[in-house]
Amino acid sequence: MGDRLSYTTGAVRLKVYVQGQGFPILCLHGHPGSGNSLSVFTNHLSRRYQTFAPDLRGYGKSRVNDNFVMNDHLTDLEALIDRFQIEKCLVLGWSLGGILGMELALRLPTRVTGLILVATAARPRGNHPPITWQDNVYTGIAALVNLLKPGWQWNIETFGKRSLFRYLIQQHTPTAYKYIAQAAVPAYLQTSRPATRALWQALQAGYNNIPELRQIQCPSLVLAGAQDFHITADSSLETARNLKDCQWQCYPETAHLFPWEIPDRVLNDIDYWLGAYPQITDIR
Known part of the structure; x- marks a missing residue:
């Protein structure tokens, strides 16, 4: 490369x-x-x-x-x-x-x-589907924790699968969450x-x-x-x-x-x- x-x-x-x-x-x-x-x-x-x-x-x-x-x-x-x-x-x-x-x-x-x-x-x-306030809360928590510890399985199970990420991905793998931390969240903020x-x-x-x-x-x-x-x-x-x-x-x-x-x-x-x-x- x-x-x-x-x-x-x-x-x-x-x-x-x-x-x-x-x-x-x-x-x-x-x-x-x-x-x-x-x-x-x-x-x-x-x-x-x-x-x-x-x-x-x-x-x-x-x-x-x-x-x-x-x-x-x-x-x-x-x-x-x-x-x-x-x-x-x-x-x-x-x-x-x-x-x-x-x-x-x-x-x-x-x-x-x-x-x-x-x-x-x-x-x-x-x-x-319609977005609820709970969706936004879980998404914020999942994204923040994932930035601190990308691909952490506990965060995926506890918050990720209940957040808006569930509409962006279906396979909640550590690899997908690492990409979200490295690229998706910074891009969203910019x-x-x-x-x-x-x-x-x-x-x-x-x-x-x-x-x-x-x-x-x-x-x-x-x-x-x-x-x-x-x-x-x-x-x-x-x-x-x-x-x-x-x-x-x-x-x-x-x-x-x-x-x-x-x-x-x-x-x-x-x-x-x-x-x-x-x-x-x-x-x-």
């Missing part, structure tokens, strides 16, 4: 974490998230490729104070690609990052060679109000990009968690069915953060797909 470097680029000075050498893979995080929350992918993929994981506008260390709209993310990402002189790249997007990945493939069809879409949809739909506002405005407007998907020509891999409450597996499947050259995988007994629940299986499936489509990462 190559050195982990960071850069700033674009009008809002995006923070970008770069690892490895080889064909470029642009890795886009969700909400709340940051470039660091994609380490489950970048640490693995950077052994063979060069990964770029930015903190999107308003997230992580890419700080902003002014309001913006979702299309501003695409402008930032196009500037990033130009800044690093990336002629072609594969895009991996998790949740919001997957939505942006599809939009980027529509905007830059000759530069995006493939899409890996994780827990995402072009017409995102959720089925999250997510700005303008970023949250931009996302909710798009969702409240009824975001639906299904009609445009047939324009995407590059191969796609769509991965979903069967018990995803935030973006349902059915909405991910709808996206997969509307992409021309797409493979679909749904993992049982997992939820929105399934790459942290079953990382080895997810990474193996990505490796297999990349092996089946060598033209995606052909540098020529």
Whole structure:
């Protein structure tokens, strides 16, 4: 694995974490998230490729104070690609990052060679149960204790399984909780109000990009968690069915953060797909 470097680029000075050498893979995080929350992918993929994981506008260390709209993310990402002189790249997007990945493939069809879409949809739909004050209390305690002692089984059993984490993961493993401590909680704390506002405005407007998907020509891999409450597996499947050259995988007994629940299986499936489509990462 190559050195982990960071850069700033674009009008809002995006923070970008770069690892490895080889064909470029642009890795886009969700909400709340940051470039660091994609380490489950970048640490693995950077052994063979060069990964770029930015903190999107308003997230992580890419700080902003002014309001913006979702299309501003695409402008930032196009500037990033130009800044690093990336002629072609594969895009991996998790949740919001997957939505942006599809939009980027529509905007830059000759530069995006493939899409890996994780827990995402072009017409995102959720089925999250109502949140109670007890949920918030248990989540706060579970998160704090997990920061102090990541993956502690007593905390998982006592507070974690009774917290809102139960809607983000189904397999309450120490590995998943360590990722939550290392990446999820810091990302949540660093997510700005303008970023949250931009996302909710798009969702409240009824975001639906299904009609445009047939324009995407590059191969796609769509991965979903069967018990995803935030973006349902059915909405991910709808996206997969509307992409021309797409493979679909749904993992049982997992939820929105399934790459942290079953990382080895997810990474193996990505490796297999990349092996089946060598033209995606052909540098020529």
